[in-house]
Structures are given as structure tokens and as C-alpha cells.
Amino acid sequence: MVLSFSPGDLVRARGREWVTLPAPREGVLALRPLSGNENDVVVLAPSLEISSVEAARFDLPEDARSTVQAKAALLADALRLTLRRGAGPFRSAAQLAFEPRTYQLVPLLMALRLQVPRLLIADDVGIGKTIEAGLILREFMDRGEVDSFSVLCPPHLVDQWIIELKDRFGVDAVPVTSGSAARLERNLPLAQTLFDAYPYTVVSLDYIKAEKRREGFARACPDFVIVDEAHACVGTHKGKQQRFELLQGLARDPERRIIMLTATPHSGDEEAFARLLSLIDQDFGTLDFDSARYRERLARHFVQRRRVDLVEGDWHEDRSFPKHETTEHAYRLSPEHLAFQEAVLDYCLSVVSKAGEQKRDQRLAFWGTLALMRCVGSSPAAALSALRNRAANEADRLEPQIYDEDGDDEDAVDIEPSMAFSDDPALRALIDQASGLLEANDPKLDALVSALKPLIKSGANPVVFCRYLATADHVKAGLRKAFPKLIIESVTGELTPDERRDRVAEMALEDKEEGAQRILVATDCLSEGINLQQLFDTVVHYDLSWNPTRHQQREGRVDRFGQPAELVRSIMMFSPDSAIDGAVLDVILRKAEEIRKATGVTVPLPDERGPVTHALMCAMMLRRGGHKQLTLDLRLEDGTKVMEARWRDASENEKKSRARFAQNAMKPSEVAPEWDKVRSLLGSPEDTRLFVERAMSRFGVPLEKKRNVYIAHVHALQQSLKEKLEQRGLEKSVRLAAAEPAPSGTSLLTRTHPLTASLAESLVEASLDQEALPDLGVGRVGAWPTAAVSAMTRVALLRVRYKLTIHGRKEQLLLAEEAALVALQGKSIVATGEDVRDMLSTPATADLATIARDRMINAAKAELPDLLAGPLAAFVEQRAAELVEDHARLRTAAGSISRVSVEAVLPPDVIGLFVLMPGEM
Incomplete structure (x- = not known):
């Protein structure tokens, strides 16, 4: 007779007991050893086994080893930490x-x-959209509803997604x-596509959007897709159109789950937002944005929170985000630099005045002027490079480079632009002048050192x-x-994305002495793709960004969820002597800050850059003086007014969008209780820390505490x-943080941390297998007197x-x-959960004589069958009913019934049985 097994059944195969897991296909069994972990799973075909696979029971053995109170409490904590397949509505919680x-x-x-599920998550930069999407993905994976997925993102974010999925969610x-x-x-x-062979993928939008790949991907695409930087998939740009066509094709499948992420969903462009x-x-x-009925329908799919909503509103939590302090640091130019x-x-304006009436010639002259002046304001080295760069094919790239608007398919360009000006003696004289300044004292660099000295003294780590x-x-x-004593490195576009990530990681490894400080010098190739909050807490804008969004992205590398510092500083350097700095501050950055304060978000510059270019040229000329007539001749005042009007319109559209679509449908009181239930079952971060402390002491290697770090x-x-830990990448001495945010050079001590998991698994294995770690003496039965009870109480660890x-x-x-603790007096359950954990953790008041201890243990064993058939079975059935209610409450959609049913497997496994006797304090 061939037996049929389903997930949760116990079987005996290959000389040991296993628990069955969901099988990958018919005709095979996926089995996990009762004393093993998720990495010990085997898949076998019963028909090919030498000995038949049989149903099994998990009984408390007659010769179960006895243990003492402290080890019994440790075993209870270890069991709770080893379980990964949660029964509650947040099934993924144990995997995080x-x-x-x-x-x-x-x-x-x-x-x-x-x-x-189709969602647009439009939270601000640094709030944790990657985490929010990862939580959805991990939950649906653990519910068995997702067996393959693709994350679509710009190429510079691919590595970040790979790392986040692995480190936070355990997904390779x-x-x-x-x-x-x-x-x-x-x-x-x-016959096999890449996406068939590799069910979990992070895909570069740049690679997959091409027409020859787009169609093949649409056919092989998994039915769960995450789209990062989704705003880069709508618009008139050719690349954006290709991406939109790709996503539009994927969205035609009504069963495909799509989670889209963006910090700038609207940006004043209602047509792009609608797409x-x-x-x-x-x-x-096509629906009416102002319709209340439409907003109510959309609210089920769209969530958008500003930082201020989470810092000051109902969702406020202590230390969710650091405080942010922004200052401007002015410096004066030396006579030589001025x-x-x-x-x-003067040279640039002479070129502009000769540009004639042709609009293209004027634009090229404007762009060349702004690009060169920007290099001059950056450093003599950048100015010299730009003056020497005579490439003739760069004219069409000047405008996007000026406004820090690099293509969505590429990194930020940090090479100095070539000029559209022709070579002449005046230009060669400027090159000689710039070469001379390389040997002179640099007032801007001196100002940077002056600004950094007090920050470094206070312990800051700047970018x-x-x-x-x-x-x-x-x-x-x-x-x-x-x-000279600080760790100082640079990351620029000369490095590949992998080399950039390695360079940043090496700075953490170099920090061997506690309190050592570091400074990172970076170009905007690092403003996206690599999060820096664990290593740095200050951002210095040595060169002002001309793109408010890029400006925010720089600060967002440091000022984000997980930043351990309580205060993040950002400093904008500028010179009042610089015509270009003043123009950018007045025309772009300060106006952008006004809009950000009014709307709560950064609104990008209007797409049409002609008015912005005119506004900057006007501001620069008027600051320079003596060029008012040229300004009038070129009618640049109109550009300033047009630019301000369009930016104001975009700002008003963004405010309207925020008012329409702000996520107010869900309150903290709806969310927090559900997560609190999970924490009570799985243990809090503090419970994990206490377990690791006690377990390491039991293994004879106590944790060493240094300030807020454990070693x-x-x-x-x-x-x-030690060998088990080495296989999981832990060697020598490991620095641990007990709470998030984790300081640089440490890893957060969680229930999934390799150290926690290895200790817990080893303790459970030692209790179930007397030959495993016999010196520990972790047994499954015990008896002792304690002040925690006033009558004889039996505690079952299930x-x-x-x-x-x-x-x-x-x-x-x-x-x-689930791991469960149940306390019984006679055949009545008197306590469960944390109340029983407290009983078990209360120290014994005395040692019992061996004969007395054994008598009480044997009496408890004798009554165990009746308890399993009676009160313990009732407890498990009641818990199954509660789980059905919990799932129903979270899964109900539009009045539908629960989509989850729960059946208890009886009898439960008795891992431990302990007798507590009344004892004096």
C-alpha cells in the first residue's frame, strides 16, 4: 500500500524521522529532519527508496535526558527561534x-x-520602499503564492536589489x-528560457526594454513583478516609451501581480501620472482625478507618505529617522581666482554676443557658457580639463549635463564637458591662467577643510x-x-559599479579601531544605487547640484531609514563672489526648497529647459554687471518669468495630487496590534539578544560588550x-548590534542572524539527540522548586x-x-505563552534530590497521553480557530470570506515536559 503524505505529516525514512514539506512536484516528498533546519531539506521519490516511507509519531522517549531550570528556559527560547514557517497571517515574519x-x-x-495585488508605492526618498516591496514579496513567497519573480530596475540599482533581497529577506x-x-x-x-532556469531575477530595464528582448520577456515573465523607479517608465523620451510599452504588455495579464515604486509619481505632470x-x-x-469615488477606488492601490507624515503625524515612532540639519557655508574667492x-x-559673454539671431547658435552659446562657468566654479582642475577638451560632438550632450540630467539608462556623467567654442588665442590664454591656479592656494578647498574640522572633531563621517x-x-x-589620520577615499565614474561598491565596503573593513573616522569624496555616480547610511552621517555639497532631485538623492544616500546617527547634517558650499553659484542658488535651489517646504516633496525642474537656461544666464549677467544691454537684447527676463510660472504650476499640481491621494485609509491602530501578535510568538529583538547572551555563556564563550556593541x-x-558558523560566513570575532540602526562595522542581531540560528539549532538538536553536544546537558524533562508557582504545575513545551x-x-x-508553552495544573490549562515563559525563566529556589525529581518526572510522563488527548489537543484546536480569524481579518477584500483555512496536526510534538513545584524566595 502506498501511503499519501501532506505537509506537516511525520514520516520515517532512511532510518530517521522527518516532517513533510510542500513537494516541488507530484511523486516526490520534500522532507526536513525533525531536529534539522531549512537547509537540511531532502527531496526523495518513495518508489525508489530501499525501505518504504512510513507514517511516524514524535513521542517523548522514556529515556529522555533530564535538565535544570536554566537549560529548560534556554531550550524553550531556542525552539521558538528555530521555526521559520509561521502559522499567523504574517507568515514571512520568521524569515526577516x-x-x-x-x-x-x-x-x-x-x-x-x-x-x-497591484500597488503604486510612492513614499519619499529614504522611507524604505525597497523594504516595503520586499515584505510583500517575501510574504507571498511564504504563502506559496509566488514561486518566481522579477524585479525591474535601472541598471545602477541591480546590485543594490540583489544585496537587499539576500541580506534582509534571505532571497537569492x-x-x-x-x-x-x-x-x-x-x-x-x-526550450528553456533564462527566466525558466532562474526563477528569482533582478533585471536591468535598460537591457530588457529592447524590442528583441521585450517580447521574449513578456512571454517568460513571472506573474509577480516589482518595478523600481517606475516614474522612469513614462514620458516622451524614447527610452521611457520603450519601458512603458514593456510594462503595458506585462499589465495586460489580469492575473499578474505588479508592485511599482517611485518617490516622484506626479511631479506636476498629470498626463505622465495617469499613464x-x-x-x-x-x-x-482616464478617470476623473477629482472624483471622490475614483479616489476611494485608487486608495486601495496607491500609498504615498512624506517624511513629515511619519516624523510628526500619527505614524511617528522614536528613531524612525534622524533629524536633518541643513546649512550654507560661504567662502570668498582669492583675487587670482576671482x-x-x-x-x-568675459570670454563667454563675447561668444554669446556673437551668436547671432539663430536660436540654435544662441542655445549652444548659452550651454557652453553655463557648462564652462560650472567647471570654473568647481575647481581649477575641472576648468582646465574643460578648456582643453576640444571634442566636437558633445554639443547635444551639454544641456542634460548642465542640469545633472543623465539618461535613465546610464550613470551620472562626471567627466568635464567639452566646449562648443572654437579655439583662439583668448581661449589659450585662459588655459595658461587655469594651469597657474593649480599651483596656487585654493580658497574653496581651504573652506572645505575649515567646515570639516569641527565636524570631524565631533565624530562625524562626511561624504x-x-x-x-x-x-x-x-x-x-x-x-x-x-x-592624514583619517580614512579618505574617492569614488568616481572611473570605477565600475562593482568597484564602487567594493571601495565603499573596504572603507568599513579599514575601520579596525573603534572610533576611527572616514571621509568619502564622490561624484554623482554614487548619488544613486549604493546606500551609505551605515558608514556616513554628513553630506557636503562641494559643488551645488543644478537638479533639485539629484540634490535630494545625494542627501538620501545618508539621510534614510537605518541611519544610526540621531542627527544628519548637509552643507551647501557657495561663494558670494561667484556669479554662477549665486545664480543657481537664487534660480534653482532656494526656489526648490520653498516648493519642498510647501508640498513636503522635491518637485523636479520643468521639462522644458529653455526658460531655465535663460533665467540662469540672466541672473549671472546681472550679478556680473555691465551686461544689462546684452541681457535685454537676448530678452532673458522673459525666460525667468516663464520658468518661475511653470515651476509654480508644477508645484501647485503636486500639492493638489498630495491632497487628493494622501494615504489616510489605514491607521496605526489597525497595523500595530497585528505585528505585536507576531512578536509575542516569535520573540522580540530584545528576546533574541538575551537568548544569544545566555547561549554563548552556556557554550563557555560569553559575549563581550563594548558600549552599544556586542562582540x-x-x-x-x-x-x-565553529564549523557550522564558518559555513555561514562567521569567523574570528563578530561585532553585533542589538537594535536597529546598526552602527558601522556591525551586523544586526536578529532571529535569522547566522549566530542566532546556529546556536538555537544546536541547542534543539542537543535536546533531541543525546549524542549531539552531550557536554551541554540540555535535556527534555526536569523538575525543580520555584517561586513562580503556588501549586504543582506542569509545563509542556510544544x-x-x-x-x-x-x-x-x-x-x-x-x-x-509554532512553538507553544502551556502550563497545566491537573488537567486544566492555567497559563500559556509569555506567562509560562516567565514561569520557566524564574530561577529554581533549590536542587531536588534525584529520587524526588525522577518521581515527579515519571508521574508527569504517565499523565502525558491523557493531556495530549484532552486539554493540549483542545488548546491546539482553539489556536487553529484563532489563526483562521487572524487570517480572515487581514485577507478580507471587499466583503469576501477568509481565503485561508487551518487544520491542526494532532498530537503536537512534546519537545519538553517540566514540573514546577512551589518554592520559597
Whole structure:
């Protein structure tokens, strides 16, 4: 007879007991050892086994080893920490390597309430959109509803997604880019696509948008897709049109789950916003934005929170974000630098005046002037590079470079632009003048050193953003002379994305002495793609960004969720002697700040840059003086007015959008209680810390505490455990943080941390297998007197298994597990959960004589069958009913019934049985 097994059943195969897991296909069994972890899973075909696979029971053995109170409490904590397949509505909670903030759970709850989740998450920069999307993905994976996915993102974000998925969610994905796709496809069968072979992928939008790949991807695309920087997929630009066509094709499948992320969903462009929303539901692209009925319908799919909403509103949590202090640091130019600026500006304006009436010639002259003046304001090194660069094919690239608007498919360009001016003696004289300044004292660099000295003294770790590569090299050399004891590196476009990430990581490794400080000099190639909050807490804008969005992106690398510092500083450097600095501050940055204060977000510059160019030229000429007639001749005042009017219109549209679509449908009181239930079952971060402290002491290697950091000397642990940790990447001494944000050089100590998991698994294994770590003496039965009880109380440590059935598009039968503590007096349950944990953790008041201890243990064992058939079975059934209610409450969508049913597997596994006797304090 062939037996049929389902997830949660116990079986005996290959001489040991296993618990069955969801099988990958019919005809095979996926099995996990009862004393093992998720990495010990095997898949076997019963028909091919030498010995048949049989049903099994998990009984408390007659010769179960006895233990003492402290080890019994440790075993209870270890069991709770080993379980990964949660039974509650947040099934993924046990798999997370961090403690999510309450507000970050809102998109997950919204997704759970939709038949086919399609969301636009439009939270501000630094709030944690990646985390919010990852929570949705991990939850649906653990519910068995997602077995493959693709993240679509700009190429510079691919590596960041790979790292975040692995480090925070335990998901190993492969990158699909122009550089990796051919390698991944090599040796695949003709009938198998890359996405069949690799179900978890992070895909470069730049690579996949091409028409020859777009169609193939549409056919092979998983039915769960995350789209990062979704605003880059709508618009008139050719690349954006290609992306939109790609997403539009994917969205035609009504069953495909799509989670889109953007910090700038609207930006004053209602047409682009409507196109973005049409990817959620085609109707959303045409419905009336002002309709209350439309807003109510959209609110189920759209969530948008500003930083201020989470810092000051109902969602406020202590230390969700650091405070942000912004200052301006003015410096004066030396006579030599001022003379050079005047000479360059005179030269540029002479070129502008000769441009004639042709609009294209005027535009090229304007762009050339602004580009060169920007290099002059950056550094003599950047100016010299630009003056010497005579490439003739750069004219069409000047405008986007000026406004820091690099293409969506490429990194920020930090090479100095070539000029559209012809070579002549006056230009050669400027080159000689710039060469001379390289040997002179640099007042801007001196001002930077002056601004950094008090910050460094206070313990700050700054990132200095420069616009050009030559400037970054110049600044790095100057700072190394000024601060010889600090770790100072630079990251520029000369490095590949991998080399940039490695350079930043190496700075953390170099920080071997506690309190060592670092300065990073970077160009805007680092303003996206690599988060810097763990290493740096200050941003210096050595060169002002001419793009408010880029300006915010720079600061967002440091000022974001997970920043351990309580205060983040940003400093804008400028010279009142500089015509270009003043023009940019007045025309762009200060106006952008006014708009940000009014709307709560940064609104990009209007798409049409002609008026902005005119406004900057006007401001620069008027600051310079003596060129009013030229200003009038070119009618530049009109440009200033047009630019301000269009930016004001965009700002008003953004404010209207915020008022229409602000996410107010969900309150903290709806979210927090659900997560609190999870924490009580899985343990809080503090519970995890206490467990690791106690376990390391039990293994003879106590944690060493230094300030807010714990050091685990894992190299001193016994050989079997040390080898297990080495396999998980832990060697020598490991620096741990007990709470987020984790300081630089530490890892957050969570229930999924390799140290926590290895200790917990080893303790459970030692209790179940007497030959495993016998010196620990961790047993499954015990008896002792304690002040925690006033009558004889029996405590059962249970591992409870449930069969969860997800009634969705396809029915899924899943295994769920919980650790439970139940206290009984006679046949009545008197306490459960944390109350029993407190009983078990209360120290014994005395040692019992061996004969007395054994008598009480044997009496408890004798009554165990009746308890399992009676009160313990009732407890497990009641818990299953509660789980059904919990799932129903979270999964209900538009009045539908629960989509989850829960069946308890009886009897529960008795991991431990302990007798507590009344004892005096």
C-alpha cells in the first residue's frame, strides 16, 4: 500500500524521522529532519527508496535526558527561534533579518486585501520602499503564492536589489544585465528560457526594454513583478516609451501581480501620472482625478507618505529617522581666482554676443557658457580639463549635463564637458591662467577643510559630493594632506559599479579601531544605487547640484531609514563672489526648497529647459554687471518669468495630487496590534539578544560588550559549532548590534542572524539527540522548586504543526509551525505563552534530590497521553480557530470570506515536559 503524505505529516525514512514539506512536484516528498533546519531539506521519490516511507509519531522517549531550570528556559527560547514557517497571517515574519517599522507594513496589508495585488508605492526618498516591496514579496513567497519573480530596475540599482533581497529577506536572486545575460543563458536547453532556469531575477530595464528582448520577456515573465523607479517608465523620451510599452504588455495579464515604486509619481505632470496609474488598472488612466469615488477606488492601490507624515503625524515612532540639519557655508574667492572667473565670463559673454539671431547658435552659446562657468566654479582642475577638451560632438550632450540630467539608462556623467567654442588665442590664454591656479592656494578647498574640522572633531563621517572627476581627485588629495589620520577615499565614474561598491565596503573593513573616522569624496555616480547610511552621517555639497532631485538623492544616500546617527547634517558650499553659484542658488535651489517646504516633496525642474537656461544666464549677467544691454537684447527676463510660472504650476499640481491621494485609509491602530501578535510568538529583538547572551555563556564563550556593541568570539566555540558558523560566513570575532540602526562595522542581531540560528539549532538538536553536544546537558524533562508557582504545575513545551490551505487562484497546502508553552495544573490549562515563559525563566529556589525529581518526572510522563488527548489537543484546536480569524481579518477584500483555512496536526510534538513545584524566595 502506498501511503499519501501532506505537509506537516511525520514520516520515517532512511532510518530517521522527518516532517513533510510542500513537494516541488507530484511523486516526490520534500522532507526536513525533525531536529534539522531549512537547509537540511531532502527531496526523495518513495518508489525508489530501499525501505518504504512510513507514517511516524514524535513521542517523548522514556529515556529522555533530564535538565535544570536554566537549560529548560534556554531550550524553550531556542525552539521558538528555530521555526521559520509561521502559522499567523504574517507568515514571512520568521524569515526577516530586521524589525520592520509599523508604517512599512501598510503596503503589505494593502496587498493582502487585493485579489490581484497591484500597488503604486510612492513614499519619499529614504522611507524604505525597497523594504516595503520586499515584505510583500517575501510574504507571498511564504504563502506559496509566488514561486518566481522579477524585479525591474535601472541598471545602477541591480546590485543594490540583489544585496537587499539576500541580506534582509534571505532571497537569492540573480542579476540579468547586458553583462550577465549571455553567461546565464550559456548551456541552457533550447526550450528553456533564462527566466525558466532562474526563477528569482533582478533585471536591468535598460537591457530588457529592447524590442528583441521585450517580447521574449513578456512571454517568460513571472506573474509577480516589482518595478523600481517606475516614474522612469513614462514620458516622451524614447527610452521611457520603450519601458512603458514593456510594462503595458506585462499589465495586460489580469492575473499578474505588479508592485511599482517611485518617490516622484506626479511631479506636476498629470498626463505622465495617469499613464503610470493605467498600469494598475487601465481605467485609472482616464478617470476623473477629482472624483471622490475614483479616489476611494485608487486608495486601495496607491500609498504615498512624506517624511513629515511619519516624523510628526500619527505614524511617528522614536528613531524612525534622524533629524536633518541643513546649512550654507560661504567662502570668498582669492583675487587670482576671482580674476580667472571674470576672464572666463568675459570670454563667454563675447561668444554669446556673437551668436547671432539663430536660436540654435544662441542655445549652444548659452550651454557652453553655463557648462564652462560650472567647471570654473568647481575647481581649477575641472576648468582646465574643460578648456582643453576640444571634442566636437558633445554639443547635444551639454544641456542634460548642465542640469545633472543623465539618461535613465546610464550613470551620472562626471567627466568635464567639452566646449562648443572654437579655439583662439583668448581661449589659450585662459588655459595658461587655469594651469597657474593649480599651483596656487585654493580658497574653496581651504573652506572645505575649515567646515570639516569641527565636524570631524565631533565624530562625524562626511561624504563630499563633487560634480567633476578632476575636482574629486583634487579634493581627495587636499583632504589627505589636511586629515592624514583619517580614512579618505574617492569614488568616481572611473570605477565600475562593482568597484564602487567594493571601495565603499573596504572603507568599513579599514575601520579596525573603534572610533576611527572616514571621509568619502564622490561624484554623482554614487548619488544613486549604493546606500551609505551605515558608514556616513554628513553630506557636503562641494559643488551645488543644478537638479533639485539629484540634490535630494545625494542627501538620501545618508539621510534614510537605518541611519544610526540621531542627527544628519548637509552643507551647501557657495561663494558670494561667484556669479554662477549665486545664480543657481537664487534660480534653482532656494526656489526648490520653498516648493519642498510647501508640498513636503522635491518637485523636479520643468521639462522644458529653455526658460531655465535663460533665467540662469540672466541672473549671472546681472550679478556680473555691465551686461544689462546684452541681457535685454537676448530678452532673458522673459525666460525667468516663464520658468518661475511653470515651476509654480508644477508645484501647485503636486500639492493638489498630495491632497487628493494622501494615504489616510489605514491607521496605526489597525497595523500595530497585528505585528505585536507576531512578536509575542516569535520573540522580540530584545528576546533574541538575551537568548544569544545566555547561549554563548552556556557554550563557555560569553559575549563581550563594548558600549552599544556586542562582540562574539565565535572562534573559541567548540569545533562542531565553529564549523557550522564558518559555513555561514562567521569567523574570528563578530561585532553585533542589538537594535536597529546598526552602527558601522556591525551586523544586526536578529532571529535569522547566522549566530542566532546556529546556536538555537544546536541547542534543539542537543535536546533531541543525546549524542549531539552531550557536554551541554540540555535535556527534555526536569523538575525543580520555584517561586513562580503556588501549586504543582506542569509545563509542556510544544512544537505545533498546522496544515494551512490558501484558497487563491490555485489552492496551496502549506506546513506551518509554532512553538507553544502551556502550563497545566491537573488537567486544566492555567497559563500559556509569555506567562509560562516567565514561569520557566524564574530561577529554581533549590536542587531536588534525584529520587524526588525522577518521581515527579515519571508521574508527569504517565499523565502525558491523557493531556495530549484532552486539554493540549483542545488548546491546539482553539489556536487553529484563532489563526483562521487572524487570517480572515487581514485577507478580507471587499466583503469576501477568509481565503485561508487551518487544520491542526494532532498530537503536537512534546519537545519538553517540566514540573514546577512551589518554592520559597
